[in-house]
Amino acid sequence: MKMTFWGVRGSFPVTALSQLGYGGNTPCMEVEASGQTVIIDAGTGIRALGRAIVDRGQQDIEILLSHTHWDHIQGFPHFDPLYRDHTRITIHSLKHEQRSLMEIFREQQRSPFFPVSLDEVKAEVQFVEHEDGETFAVGDISVTSRRLNHPGVAGGYRLEHGDSSLAYICDVDLYGPLLLAHELPDSSTSDQQEHWLGQLRNRARDLGHRADWVICDTFFLPDEYVPDWGHSSIDDGLQLTREAEAGGFVFFHHRPGRDDTELDSLQRRYRDEAGGEFDVLASKEGLEISL
Amino acid sequence: MLRVNLWGTRGTVSTPVASHARYGGNTPCIEVRTDDDEVLILDAGIGLHWLGDSLLADGFSRGEGRAHILLSHTHWAHIQGIPFCNPMLVAGNRFAIHGRGNGGDSLEQLLLGQMDSAFCPVPNFLDDRIGAALAIAEIGALEFDIGATHVVARLVHHVDDAVCLGYRLENGNGSLAYIPDVEYLEEAHRIPSVELAAGVDLLIHDAHHTTADYPGRRGCGHSCDTDAIDIARRAGARKVLLFHHHPDHDDDSIDAVVSSHENGDLPVAGAREGEEFVLGADA
Numbered sequence: 134m135k136m137t138f139w140g141v142r143g144s145f146p147v148t149a150l151s152q153l154g155y156g157g158n159t160p161c162m163e164v165e166a167s168g169q170t171v172i173i174d175a176g177t178g179i180r181a182l183g184r185a186i187v188d189r190g191q192q193d194i195e196i197l198l199s200h201t202h203w204d205h206i207q208g209f210p211h212f213d214p215l216y217r218d219h220t221r222i223t224i225h226s227l228k229h230e231q232r233s234l235m236e237i238f239r240e241q242q243r244s245p246f247f248p249v250s251l252d253e254v255k256a257e258v259q260f261v262e263h264e265d266g267e268t269f270a271v272g273d274i275s276v277t278s279r280r281l282n283h284p285g286v287a288g289g290y291r292l293e294h295g296d297s298s299l300a301y302i303c304d305v306d307l308y309g310p311l312l313l314a315h316e317l318p319d320s321s322t323s324d325q326q327e328h329w330l331g332q333l334r335n336r337a338r339d340l341g342h343r344a345d346w347v348i349c350d351t352f353f354l355p356d357e358y359v360p361d362w363g364h365s366s367i368d369d370g371l372q373l374t375r376e377a378e379a380g381g382f383v384f385f386h387h388r389p390g391r392d393d394t395e396l397d398s399l400q401r402r403y404r405d406e407a408g409g410e411f412d413v414l415a416s417k418e419g420l421e422i423s424l
Numbered sequence: 425m426l427r428v429n430l431w432g433t434r435g436t437v438s439t440p441v442a443s444h445a446r447y448g449g450n451t452p453c454i455e456v457r458t459d460d461d462e463v464l465i466l467d468a469g470i471g472l473h474w475l476g477d478s479l480l481a482d483g484f485s486r487g488e489g490r491a492h493i494l495l496s497h498t499h500w501a502h503i504q505g506i507p508f509c510n511p512m513l514v515a516g517n518r519f520a521i522h523g524r525g526n527g528g529d530s531l532e533q534l535l536l537g538q539m540d541s542a543f544c545p546v547p548n549f550l551d552d553r554i555g556a557a558l559a560i561a562e563i564g565a566l567e568f569d570i571g572a573t574h575v576v577a578r579l580v581h582h583v584d585d586a587v588c589l590g591y592r593l594e595n596g597n598g599s600l601a602y603i604p605d606v607e608y609l610e611e612a613h614r615i616p617s618v619e620l621a622a623g624v625d626l627l628i629h630d631a632h633h634t635t636a637d638y639p640g641r642r643g644c645g646h647s648c649d650t651d652a653i654d655i656a657r658r659a660g661a662r663k664v665l666l667f668h669h670h671p672d673h674d675d676d677s678i679d680a681v682v683s684s685h686e687n688g689d690l691p692v693a694g695a696r697e698g699e700e701f702v703l704g705a706d707a
Contacts, residue, residue, distance in 0.1 A: 144545075145470055145508050146438035148449025157440025157449070177437060180671075202545050203504070210500075211437050229542075237542050244585040245498045245526035245534065248645060284545055304545075315541070363545060389473070418440075 134166040134274070134294045134424045136346070140178020141416040143304070143352050143364070143386035144204055154393035156418025159204040160303065160386060162348070166294040169272025172196045173290060173301050175209040175224075178418065183213035192219050195271045197278070198226040199303055200287035201237045209238065210247050220256035225269075227278055227288040228262040230316045235260040265336075279336040281305040283363035284313045291340045297424035300341040300379070303350040303386050307337055307369040309360050341377030345424045348416065349373060351384040354399075367403055374411055381412035426573075426598035426703040427457040428626065432471020433695040435605075435632050435646070435668035436501050443674040448697025450474065451501040452604055452668065454628070458595045462571040463491035466591060466602045468521075471697070472505030479511050487516020487556075492570050494577075495523030496604050497588040498534045507539060507546040517556035524563050526587045532560040563589070572596070578616035580606040583645035592620040598704025599624040601661065604668050606630050607645050614655065621659035625703040628695060629655060631666035634673075634681055649681050649692075656690055665695040 140146075140158030147157040159176025170186075172179065175196055186194065194214055199205055214220045226234050238260070242251050251258060263269060265288070268277045275293045280286070282305055289302040306313060312326040314333060319325050341347040352364035365373075367384060374382035382403075387396060400415040407413045414420075432450035439449035451469025458464065465475065472493075476484075483489045489511055496502055511517050525531045532550075539548040549555035566577045573595040582588035582605045590603035601621040606629075608614050621627045632646035649666055656664035669678055678694040685692040 142440075145473060145504070146440050146449075148434075148438055148440045148445065148470075150442060150445050153440055153442050153445070157438070177440070180437065201542050203507070203543050206543075207500070207504070208437075232542055240537070240540075241543075245529070245587065246500055246537075248499065248583045248586065285541060 134164055134292065134297045134299065135421060136299060136424070137163045137165070137421045138416045138418055139163060139182045140176040140208070141385055141387055141418055142389060143350070144389050146177045147389045149392070151392040151394075152390075154417070155387060155396050155415060158418060159207060161208060162301070164274070164292055164299070166272070166274050169274055170195070171271050171274055171276070171292065174199055174205045175212065176204050177208040177211070179208035180211040183211070187213045187217060192217075192221065194220065194222045196222065196224045197276065197290050198224055198234070199289065199301065200226070200283065200285055201234070202285065202304070206238070206241060210242050210249065215254045215256045215258070218255050221259070222256050223259045223261060225261045225263060225278075227280060227286055228264060229286050233260070234262055277340070279340055280314060280317070280333060281337055282307070282309065282312065282314050282330065282333040285315050287314065289337060289340045291344065298344045299346045299348065299424060300344040300377075301348045302337050302340055302373070303348065304363055305337060305350050305365055306360075306363045307334065307365045307373055311360050313361065313363045337373060338377050341373060341379045344377065344379045346381040346383055346422065347374050347377060347379040348383040348385045350386045352386050352388050357388075367399060371403060371406060379411060381414065382407065384415040387415070425459045425705050426593060426595050426600055428600060428701040428703060429455040430695055430697055430699045431455060431475040432469040432505075433667055433669060433697050435670060437671050438470050439671045446675040446696065447669055447678050447694055450697060451504060453505060454602065456593060456600065458571060458573050460572040462573060463489070464570060464573065464593065465491055465493040467496055467502045467604060468493055468505045468509070469501050470505045470508070473508040473510075476509035476511050484511040484514060484517055487514050489517040491519050493519060493521045494575070494591055495521065495531075496590065496602070497582060497586050498523070498526060498531070499586065499605070502604070503535065503538060506535065507544050511556065512549045512558065513547070513555040515555060518559070519556055520559045520561050522561045522563050524587045524589060527585070531562050535560060576620060578620050580616050581609065581613040582606060590617060590620045592624065596704050600703055601627045603627070603629050603655070605645060606647055607643075608647060608651055609643070614658070617655045618659045621655055621661045623659065624661045625663065626701055627652070627656045627659070627661040627664045628667045629664060630668045631681070632668050632670050649685065653685060653690060653692060663691040663693070665693055667695040669694070
């Protein structure tokens with residue numbers, strides 16, 4: 134497998150020159166294995182990826198969506214293949230009980246928020262909602278999705294192809310004290326919530342178990358941590374990578390305002406902390422990693 | 425006097441690329457400060473996040489701030505900064521958001537839709553119990569005053585199913601017209617723009633397309649540089665700023681459009697993020 138980063142910034146796109154070395158687009162990455170391409174998340178990074186896909190002539194497109202917060206879907210209306218004939222786009226996510234994935238996407242493109250509705254686009258767009266823990270195939274790539282602790286219905290993914298594997302664990306509060314995820318069954322009492330917190334931690338660790346790379350929400354530094362925002366710190370990501378015995382740790386979903394100089398120095402500092410146990414990288418727009 | 429600061433000049437979607445950085449990549453947001461200490465904000469694109477952080481240096485960090493936001497319309501690029509405007513999380517601050525609903529949706533319903541928990545990780549500070557007091561003010565009468573500033577709003581033609589406003593602000597001897605999204609499919613569509621821009625010190629006008637590209641984009645809701653200049657001339661505006669830059673237009677291509685208008689008597693410039701204009705100070 135080969136992964137390419139098209140958007141690595143969390144919350145909203147940033148455009149200051151001091152931050153463009155790592156990149157300002159909101160989350161989007163591409164994974165390719167034996168001719169099959171999978172896109173993860175549809176932040177503004179998907180705009181440039183869409184043009185590359187059209188240039189390649191690719192007409193079957195699969196998108197795995199972690200969740201439907203703005204920064205993970207806001208690029209979709211600007212995704213060039215949506216406006217091309219003979220194009221099929223399938224969007225996967227975890228199951229939404231209250232409001233379907235399709236309704237959420239239709240809302241994003243309805244008047245008067247966006248001038249082109251999903252009924253008017255040329256591509257055929259399908260939505261598939263998966264059960265927590267379900268494994269499905271996209272071409273030769275085996276995909277497993279699991280719920281994570283983040284407000285709303287959010288999930289991470291594990292992708293496997295041959296001997297290689299990667300885990301996308303974003304957005305998530307890995308070790309926080311509050312149960313933030315919505316629509317979980319039996320989660321009203323504090324004992325049940327405590328139980329779920331443990332369960333969701335295990336799910337994150339299972340996704341990353343001995344993966345070649347764990348791509349992890351590292352929005353916070355430890356002293357910036359806020360318990361109800363649903364994000365993790367770089368230290369949390371390091372701990373998860375250790376617990377999961379993964380081969381490498383990628384910082385992802387950088388906080389807006391975190392500039393290139395700071396990310397350079399964080400990458401150095403956490404490489405030292407990992408002590409050669411595993412690789413540490415700050416994700417960067419345009420970065421390609423072969424597994 | 426009006427002191428105008430540009431925090432976002434880009435149309436449609438943010439452009440985080442170095443080749444676009446001089447004119448700027450944030451979606452529309454303009455700060456206007458007045459002599460009588462009002463803070464007026466034209467549109468609430470991503471530029472509003474950075475404006476909001478600068479306001480925190482003032483009374484807004486202590487919950488003593490007050491600002492008025494005037495929305496042209498509710499396409500995402502013009503409202504998407506609201507959930508990330510930090511002074512709105514500070515109790516005590518007061519914001520009034522002025523604009524128009526659309527079809528069956530009130531402005532309040534539309535802005536609440538953006539804060540819906542399916543989309544938005546941020547607490548819904550449109551709820552009075554959370555953060556600043558936000559008043560949603562549906563614009564009825566098209567002329568009103570905010571302190572000593574006279575505001576004129578006019579419906580302009582954008583796309584068929586979107587209600588879109590342009591604004592004129594007057595304070596003392598300073599005047600500004602803001603028409604960020606407009607298309608002139610027929611002569612009658614130019615009338616409200618000419619009215620808003622009549623004799624203004626500064627016209628900030630949609631120039632999403634180049635004149636050469638426009639014929640192929642007719643009907644998409646935007647104008648080109650020659651439209652902006654035509655309105656400025658007819659209205660007797662003293663300067664025109666080309667605004668709502670197309671996300672594919674880099675700094676050099678905007679420079680080329682601007683320099684093609686250099687020979688005329690009307691000052692023409694491309695709107696640049698970070699730029700400041702003081703209007704009516706010489707009175």
